[in-house]
Amino acid sequence: MATRKLILNQEVDRLGAAGDVVEVKAGYARNLLIPRGWARPWSAGAEKDVQALRKARQARQLADRDEAIALKEKLEASTARIEMKAGKGGRLFGAVTPALVAEALTAVVGHEFDRRQVALTGHVKSAGTYTATVRVHDEITANAKFAVIGKA
Numbered sequence: 001m002a003t004r005k006l007i008l009n010q011e012v013d014r015l016g017a018a019g020d021v022v023e024v025k026a027g028y029a030r031n032l033l034i035p036r037g038w039a040r041p042w043s044a045g046a047e048k049d050v051q052a053l054r055k056a057r058q059a060r061q062l063a064d065r066d067e068a069i070a071l072k073e074k075l076e077a078s079t080a081r082i083e084m085k086a087g088k089g090g091r092l093f094g095a096v097t098p099a100l101v102a103e104a105l106t107a108v109v110g111h112e113f114d115r116r117q118v119a120l121t122g123h124v125k126s127a128g129t130y131t132a133t134v135r136v137h138d139e140i141t142a143n144a145k146f147a148v149i150g151k152a
Helices: 026-033 044-077 098-109
Strands: 003-008 021-025 039-041 079-085 091-096 118-120 124-126 128-135 141-151
Touching: 003 026, 003 044, 021 026, 026 039, 044 098, 044 141, 079 091, 079 098, 091 141, 098 118, 098 128, 098 141, 124 141
Parallel strands: 079 141
Antiparallel strands: 003 021, 003 039, 091 124, 118 128, 128 141
16 A cells, blocks of 8 residues: 655645645645645755744744633633524424534634534434534533524
């Protein structure tokens, strides 16, 4: 099995963050990571770019960490509301998605969240109160509460 050494241009789930040097199967690199611009081939010259990226990211993370802690506290103190069409017994027509939760949290907290930052435990298909895990920072996650309200 041939592997390729790559430098990630952005965060890739279950692989690494921007600037990380990873080894992946050649087909994964050739068919997905490189064409989508998520990674570039590793070279000695590119390794210097990686070092500069890491230094910049570390400096940014130190400043962002304090903001992330404050944002985590705001998220855990508030409850977002999501209104969806529901039938009898509170059963929803459709399911609550991470994108809907991210949108509701953005409205409550005032900070822009992406659907990839939100992780739901299981399928949410009925009205009630739930908890989602929100990745606020590389090392900081918050347990955000949201209420699903069924409307006729």
